[in-house]
Amino acid sequence: MxxxxxxxxxxxxxxxxxxxAPVPTVEVEKGLVLExxxxxxxxxxxxxxxxxxxxxxxxxxxxxxSLGAGFLVDGKSVxxxxxxxxxxxxxRSASGSVAVTDRVARVALPSRxxxxxxxxxxxxxxxxxxxxxxxxVVVEYLEGVDDLESLLADFTPGPGRRVGVLVDHxxxxxxESRIADAVGRGPFREHVLVVxxxxxxxxxxxxxxxxxxxxxxxxxxxxxWKHGICAALGWAHDDQADIARAWQHILxxxxxxxxxxxxxxxxxxxLIDFVTDH
Numbered sequence: 128m129x130x131x132x133x134x135x136x137x138x139x140x141x142x143x144x145x146x147x148a149p150v151p152t153v154e155v156e157k158g159l160v161l162e163x164x165x166x167x168x169x170x171x172x173x174x175x176x177x178x179x180x181x182x183x184x185x186x187x188x189x190x191x192x193s194l195g196a197g198f199l200v201d202g203k204s205v206x207x208x209x210x211x212x213x214x215x216x217x218x219r220s221a222s223g224s225v226a227v228t229d230r231v232a233r234v235a236l237p238s239r240x241x242x243x244x245x246x247x248x249x250x251x252x253x254x255x256x257x258x259x260x261x262x263x264v265v266v267e268y269l270e271g272v273d274d275l276e277s278l279l280a281d282f283t284p285g286p287g288r289r290v291g292v293l294v295d296h297x298x299x300x301x302x303e304s305r306i307a308d309a310v311g312r313g314p315f316r317e318h319v320l321v322v323x324x325x326x327x328x329x330x331x332x333x334x335x336x337x338x339x340x341x342x343x344x345x346x347x348x349x350x351x352w353k354h355g356i357c358a359a360l361g362w363a364h365d366d367q368a369d370i371a372r373a374w375q376h377i378l379x380x381x382x383x384x385x386x387x388x389x390x391x392x393x394x395x396x397x398l399i400d401f402v403t404d405h
Contacts, residue, residue, distance in 0.1 A: 140376040143274040150196055153205040155180055161207070162199040163192050180207065211375035236263045238289040238402035239282070241275075244268050246374050247293060247329045253397060254384055262403050272306050275321075276313065291398030297323025320401045326350050330377055332391035 129206070147325055149180050155175045162169045168190050170182030183189050190243075192198075196206045212221065242248050248268040250254060252259075259266060269278065284290045292310075294303045307321040330353070331343050338360075346355035357364035357373050384392055 134398075140236070150204050150206045152208045153198075153200055154208055154210045155194070156210065157251045159200070161205075163190070164197050164199060164204075165198065166190070171221070175210070178209070207218075213266065236265075236402070237287060238264065238291075240264060240266045240291045240293065240402055241278070241397050242266060242268050242293045243295050244270060244329075245270055245317060246378075247380060249374075250329055250332070250387075251293075251395060253378065253381055254387065255399065258399065262397065262399065264402055275306055276309060279310065279313070279315050279319060284315040284316065289402045290315070290319045291402045292319065292321040293394060293398060294321060294323035295329060296325065296327050297321075298325050320398060322397055324394055326390070329358065329391070330374070332388050333377055333381055334386055334388060337386050338377065 141280065155172060155372070157172050157175075159172045160169065161172065161180075163182070164396050167329050168182065168184060168188075170184040170188075170190065172180050173183045173189070174181040178194050179191050180194065181189055181191050194209060195349045197336050198205050198207050236401070240251075242251060264346065269275065271356060279290060280391035281321050282288075282290060292307075294307065297307060298301045307323070310316065310321050310374070311318075323331055327346075340360070344356060346352050353370050353373070354364045356362075357370055359367065362369070362373050362376075364373070
């Protein structure tokens with residue numbers, strides 16, 4: 128027997144080196160502290176343009192360097208590369224939905240949303256107009272809901288032809304609640320949804336803080352509500368033109384859904400969902 132103290136292959140445990148390990152990349156980011164190895168300059172990134180970064184050192188000195196290898200971050204070698212373009216944040220409509228910019232308005236659906244008056248329609252248009260045009264929903268105003276049942280009889284709601292109705296002052300015992308109950312028992316009940324907010328008028332659905340007041344004034348019974356509001360707030364209220372100007376002032380304080388009370392927001396969203404659920 129022979130004694131082979133070296134074994135059969137002296138290179139059997141040797142692993143071939145494949146060259147230096149790759150240097151990790153780091154994207155340009157303002158505030159990132161780097162050391163440039165060629166000069167030893169240490170500073171934070173304050174600007175980037177055209178493949179060059181500006182570093183500001185502790186004493187306020189600013190130096191410019193090209194992207195690439197030759198930098199240290201926390202003592203480790205890195206390759207500095209340009210930042211990845213960030214996607215622009217999604218634009219939002221006044222209602223808070225994602226604004227759609229690559230589609231034209233749809234042809235109007237057979238379904239409709241009815242609101243009590245012109246002011247209700249203008250407020251809905253200002254906040255939800257984008258959404259309604261994209262969905263093809265038309266909003267019409269009724270000048271009150273006293274004749275709602277006869278209007279529905281003329282419109283003849285049915286499958287694919289739904290009606291949503293938004294009414295003011297929908298509280299137990301009110302005229303509006305009795306009308307809503309009658310519609311709910313009527314022949315079109317499966318294709319009509321009547322909802323409402325508790326406010327006497329849609330003006331109150333605008334948060335009072337947007338007008339610089341803590342709360343809407345309480346108007347005594349027997350006083351026409353809008354005239355009473357204008358008087359309490361010191362606004363002109365002699366004729367209908369004064370009331371119209373008061374409303375335009377209020378509407379001008381509304382930029383988005385955030386300016387409205389949740390009791391109105393939820394009901395309008397509910398109606399849009401109802402008439403667009405095919």
